[in-house]
Amino acid sequence: MVEPFHYAFMQRAFVAALAVGILCSTMGTYVILRKLSFIGDGIAHASFAGIVIAYLRGANFYIGAGIVAVLTAIGIGFVHRRGQISLDTTIGVLFTGMFALGVFLMSQQRSYAIDLQSFLFGDILAVQPQDLWLILGLSIIVGLAVVVLFRGLLYTTFDPIVAQASGIAAPAYEYMLLVMLALTIVVSLQAVGIVLVAALLVTPAAAAYQLTSRFPPMMALAALFGAASTVGGLYLSYYVRASSGATIVLLATLLFFASIALKRLRRAIAPAA
Amino acid sequence: MVARDLVVRYEDFTALVGATLTVHYGEALGIVGPNGSGKSTLLKTIAGLLAPSSGELRVLGARPRQLPPGTIAYVPQVEAVDWSFPATVWDVVAMGRFARLRFWQRFGLRDREVVRDALAIVNMSALANRHIAHLSGGQQQRAFVARALAQEPQLLLLDEPTTGVDAATEESLREIVRQLVGRGMPVLMATHDLDRVDEWFDRLLVLDRNVLALGTPREVVESGAYSAIREHTHTHGHLRHDHEPHEAHAAHPEIRR
Numbered sequence: 001m002v003e004p005f006h007y008a009f010m011q012r013a014f015v016a017a018l019a020v021g022i023l024c025s026t027m028g029t030y031v032i033l034r035k036l037s038f039i040g041d042g043i044a045h046a047s048f049a050g051i052v053i054a055y056l057r058g059a060n061f062y063i064g065a066g067i068v069a070v071l072t073a074i075g076i077g078f079v080h081r082r083g084q085i086s087l088d089t090t091i092g093v094l095f096t097g098m099f100a101l102g103v104f105l106m107s108q109q110r111s112y113a114i115d116l117q118s119f120l121f122g123d124i125l126a127v128q129p130q131d132l133w134l135i136l137g138l139s140i141i142v143g144l145a146v147v148v149l150f151r152g153l154l155y156t157t158f159d160p161i162v163a164q165a166s167g168i169a170a171p172a173y174e175y176m177l178l179v180m181l182a183l184t185i186v187v188s189l190q191a192v193g194i195v196l197v198a199a200l201l202v203t204p205a206a207a208a209y210q211l212t213s214r215f216p217p218m219m220a221l222a223a224l225f226g227a228a229s230t231v232g233g234l235y236l237s238y239y240v241r242a243s244s245g246a247t248i249v250l251l252a253t254l255l256f257f258a259s260i261a262l263k264r265l266r267r268a269i270a271p272a273a
Numbered sequence: 274m275v276a277r278d279l280v281v282r283y284e285d286f287t288a289l290v291g292a293t294l295t296v297h298y299g300e301a302l303g304i305v306g307p308n309g310s311g312k313s314t315l316l317k318t319i320a321g322l323l324a325p326s327s328g329e330l331r332v333l334g335a336r337p338r339q340l341p342p343g344t345i346a347y348v349p350q351v352e353a354v355d356w357s358f359p360a361t362v363w364d365v366v367a368m369g370r371f372a373r374l375r376f377w378q379r380f381g382l383r384d385r386e387v388v389r390d391a392l393a394i395v396n397m398s399a400l401a402n403r404h405i406a407h408l409s410g411g412q413q414q415r416a417f418v419a420r421a422l423a424q425e426p427q428l429l430l431l432d433e434p435t436t437g438v439d440a441a442t443e444e445s446l447r448e449i450v451r452q453l454v455g456r457g458m459p460v461l462m463a464t465h466d467l468d469r470v471d472e473w474f475d476r477l478l479v480l481d482r483n484v485l486a487l488g489t490p491r492e493v494v495e496s497g498a499y500s501a502i503r504e505h506t507h508t509h510g511h512l513r514h515d516h517e518p519h520e521a522h523a524a525h526p527e528i529r530r
Contacts, residue, residue, distance in 0.1 A: 033358060151371045151380075158368065159354045162417075165320035166372040166424055167342030209359065213404045218359045 004238045012132050013124045017230035017248070019139040020191040020200070025226025026146060027184045028205030029219045030177055033157050039076055039178070041198040042091040044185050046072040046098035048194055051119060052105045062134055065189060069182035072098070077178045081171060122193030122245035124234060131190060138187045142180050153177060154215055191230065192245040203252040204229060207259035225255050274319065274428060274459060279328035281314050288314040290483045291328065299457040301450055303464055303474035303490075310481045312463035316430045319461065320347040332428060342372040346426035350433055351413040356405050362416050363401040366391055369423030391422040394452075396445060411442030418449060429453060431462040447473055 004010045031037055047069040054064020072094065079090045106116070118126065127135070146153070155163040156173040164170035181201075188197045204225035205218070212218040233248030240247065274296040281289040289311040296302050304312045317323045318330065321337030332340060346369070369391065370384045392398045395415040400408070408416065414434050421429060431450075435443045443466075450460050450473065462473070470477055471490040479486040479498045486498035 033355075148376050151368075151374060155368045155371045158358050158360065158365070159349075161322060161349060161353060162347055162420070163368070163371070165317075165322055165345055165347035165430075166369070166426075167340065167344065168372050213359055214361060214364060215359050 004235060009125055009127070010238070012127045012129065013234055013244070014231060016124055016127045016132055016135050016191055017234045018227055019135050020188045021204075021226035021228070021230030021248075022223045023139045023142060023184050023226075024188050024197070024200040025204035025208075025222040025229075026219055027142070027181055028201045028203075028226070029208070029215075029222050030153065030157060031181070031201045032205040032209055034177075036181070037198060037202045038088065038091055039073075040181060040185060040201040042076065042095035043069050043072050043182050044189070044194045044197045045095040047182075047186060047189065048102035048119060049098040049105070050102075051189075052102040056105060056109075062131070062186060066183065066186045068098070069186050070179055073178035073182035074175060077175050081174070118193070119189065120193050120195050121243055122189070122191050122196060124191040124244050127190060135187050135190075138183050142183050142187075145176065145180050149173065149176060192248055196245045196249045199249040199252060200226065200229070203249070203256050207252075207256040210256075210259040210263045225252070225259075229255060274333070274461075275329070275331045276319070277329040279315075279318065279330060280326045281311070281318050281323055282326045287326075288482065289318070289325075292480070292484050294478060294484060294487055296459045296461060298459055299454055300476065301454045301460045301462065301474045302476050302478055303462055303470055304478045304480055305464060305467060305470070306480035306485075312480055313432055315480065316347065316432050316461060316463055319428075320345050320430055322347070343424050344426060345428045345430065346421035346424045348414075348417045348421045348429070348431045348434060350436065351410060351417065356408070356413065358405065360405050361402050362392070362397060362405060362408070362412075362419075363388065365405055365416050366397075366401075366419045366423050369420040372424060387425065388419075388423050391419040394422055394449060395419045409439070411438040414438050415442060415445070418446065422449075427458070429458055429460045431460065433463050433465055435464060435466050 005014070031040055047065040050064035050066070050068025051061045052064075053068075054061045057064075075094070076087070076091060079085060080087050103116075152163075152168055152173050153176075155168055156170045160170040160174070184201070185197055188200060192200050205222040207225050208218045208220075208222035212221055229252035230248050233251040234244050236242075236251065237244040237247035276295075277293050279289055279292040280287065292311070292315060294302075304315060306312050314323065318325055319332060319337060321340075330336065332345065337345060366388050367380065367384070370380065370387065374380065374384070389398070392401055395418050397412065397415050397419055400412065405413070405416065418431075418434065429450075434446055438446070450462065454460055454475070464470075464473070474490060476488060477486070477490045477493045478484060479493060486493045486496045488496070
């Protein structure tokens with residue numbers, strides 16, 4: 001039972017999984033309620049170009065991915081606010097374009113030194129000590145931002161217009177949230193990869209949404225579901241010898257359907273509540 | 274509150290052409306006009322949600338965006354939000370306090386008291402713990418009004434609060450407005466409902482992208498501007514969504530910095 005915990009790389013992986021699980025699903029609460037899941041997917045794909053550029057220049061991939069993700073997030077926010085082109089279209093064009101740029105740059109290299117698979121689906125077992133510090137550091141920064149900006153983010157998520165009329169800087173909150181989302185995605189890339197990070201942003205929070213009727217409990221339950229998915233998925237993947245990223249997302253999906261079933265069950269038992 | 278030659282444009286559409294008006298303390302001003310006449314645009318501009326392209330706007334002596342947080346309370350039409358949001362009536366009304374709280378300040382006893390009072394004024398105390406998805410249209414509107422009151426504003430803007438609400442809610446809204454006005458609060462309210470305007474408002478503004486008439490309900494009726502509007506709304510009153518693309522609550526794209 002404790003066998004996986006004997007290896008240092010597994011210990012690091014578990015700590016990273018816990019941080020990523022909590023962080024992604026906490027931010028996922030906003031993603032669900034503000035309907036930003038496509039944006040999350042877009043930022044994740046666009047950051048691939050940053051990863052490749054950082055690799056080619058011999059820089060840390062977190063820095064490359066981070067810069068591109070934050071710039072993409074701000075760009076998306078700008079387009080969203082200006083409303084000249086449809087947001088869907090912008091993200092669709094931007095994220096495929098940036099992703100293609102990454103693949104293009106990578107394919108020019110003689111040797112495929114970057115393992116494409118590991119970025120698409122994640123490789124949490126390869127987390128190095130310095131990666132772990134970065135993951136934990138950024139998680140704490142984003143977590144603190146959630147606490148400090150809590151009321152403003154909540155109000156502007158529910159009713160941005162009235163919040164702004166009352167004197168809350170709704171556009172500033174939107175940009176801050178997008179930057180927090182970009183950092184979350186960058187932190188999660190190594191754990192679950194580009195393709196699956198969107199699932200971790202949406203699924204645990206969507207499961208929590210089924211079972212709660214107020215915002216703070218939804219966020220707390222989402223974090224719990226997220227942590228259970230990442231830590232549990234990693235643990236399971238060790239025994240079933242499967243991709244950790246895929247196992248994590250499958251477990252989250254299972255939790256989502258269990259939540260729907262539980263909600264129906266509760267309704268059947270107490271129809272008035 | 275003073276507005277002079279106010280012009281508001283969206284892209285190449287001018288929603289408001291040179292509106293000039295003044296609202297005094299302790300006065301309820303009703304804004305009536307046909308669909309797409311700029312009623313919502315005027316309210317949103319006063320709320321600081323839209324920037325005037327030209328003209329002058331002063332609320333309590335300052336531009337709307339330079340006022341201290343919480344000064345202006347804006348009550349939108351209820352379709353403006355997603356009512357499946359995970360929140361109770363209490364949670365929504367409590368948001369009215371948020372603009373007044375700094376990052377480090379806790380939601381304290383006094384905030385709780387104000388929220389409780391606001392719920393009592395709109396007669397929603399019994400529903401405080403109800404999820405907002407389980408409210409009727411009238412209850413949703415009253416929750417919005419309570420949130421505005423919890424803000425302790427100095428100017429209240431209401432956008433067609435009587436649309437789609439029951440007679441009891443309408444009557445209680447009217448009483449609330451009259452009470453606030455009695456305490457000196459200026460209230461601006463856009464309305465489609467032209468019956469009993471004299472019981473709601475001290476003065477009436479007839480708007481059709483510019484000010485057609487402004488005066489007491491009696492003066493406005495006698496001026497004839499009102500009957501033209503009345504005819505207009507009676508023919509088209511039920512088609513507002515087809516006629517008011519710029520008054521609909523599309524939210525974000527409309528809010529320009």
